Amino acid sequence: MLVLTRKVGETILIGDNIRITVVAMEEDKVRIGIDAPRELAILRQELVDAVRRENQAAAATDAAVLSQLPDLLAHQAPKAQKAE
Amino acid sequence: MQIQTTRFGTLEIDEQEVIKFPSGMLGFEELNDYVLLPVSGNPAFTWLQAVQEPAVAFLLVDPFLFFQGYEVELQPRHEQALQVDGPDQVAVYAVVTIPPSGVKDMMANLVGPVAINLVKKRGLQLVLEGTGYTTRHLLFPRQPGQHPRAAAR
Numbered sequence: 001m002l003v004l005t006r007k008v009g010e011t012i013l014i015g016d017n018i019r020i021t022v023v024a025m026e027e028d029k030v031r032i033g034i035d036a037p038r039e040l041a042i043l044r045q046e047l048v049d050a051v052r053r054e055n056q057a058a059a060a061t062d063a064a065v066l067s068q069l070p071d072l073l074a075h076q077a078p079k080a081q082k083a084e
Numbered sequence: 085m086q087i088q089t090t091r092f093g094t095l096e097i098d099e100q101e102v103i104k105f106p107s108g109m110l111g112f113e114e115l116n117d118y119v120l121l122p123v124s125g126n127p128a129f130t131w132l133q134a135v136q137e138p139a140v141a142f143l144l145v146d147p148f149l150f151f152q153g154y155e156v157e158l159q160p161r162h163e164q165a166l167q168v169d170g171p172d173q174v175a176v177y178a179v180v181t182i183p184p185s186g187v188k189d190m191m192a193n194l195v196g197p198v199a200i201n202l203v204k205k206r207g208l209q210l211v212l213e214g215t216g217y218t219t220r221h222l223l224f225p226r227q228p229g230q231h232p233r234a235a236a237r
Binding site for chain 1: 091092109110111112123125126129131139140141142143159160161164179180181182186187188193195196209211213218219220
């Protein structure tokens with residue numbers, strides 16, 4: 001990993017069309033501005049990790065519990081109508 | 085072709101129905117082939133069964149039926165990955181998790197929706213950045229509300 005020091009307002013260029021600017025700093029937070037082509041996904045790592053974790057739990061879903069679903073939906077339906 | 089599944093036994097499926105996920109699902113990047121299996125009596129739900137791994141199946145739900153105002157904006161890069169070349173090709177689903185407390189507490193992941201081009205048989209899991217959604221929204225909130233409700237972590 002390349003590690004370098006930047007001051008607020010300073011920018012890093014990655015390749016020809018990605019610019020990363022340190023916008024502001026306060027205590028342990030850094031606000032970062034990113035200019036990048038729209039075809040690039042820019043995501044916070046923890047968001048991706050959360051979806052991955054949830055997928056792992058979801059992949060083991062038991063099919064048998066679904067037998068309880070019809071009752072649940074029937075129970076829910078009158079409430080939903082009332083709310084409208 | 086025949087596929088093995090732990091939940092539904094051996095299934096005979098048409099090869100044309102296999103949906104390619106070139107990037108897989110997050111955490112399951114090595115599984116690229118899936119089939120959609122309906123949930124009998126519950127058209128809001130559908131199974132996404134991995135073809136290569138009998139034990140892996142995701143329960144999907146139509147999020148728009150449960151979460152008013154929920155929206156997923158497909159970026160050009162998503163449409164490209166899904167090979168979209170016409171209107172009304174893409175269906176969007178949310179992945180469901182059922183906690184040990186049972187189906188009454190089932191949750192939908194609104195951050196990581198699954199988009200499937202039903203015509204081209206291409207699938208993709210998105211990660212939505214900059215929304216107020218979480219990976220855990222109760223499908224059946226204790227008190228009915230207008231907005232999706234995040235479950236306590």
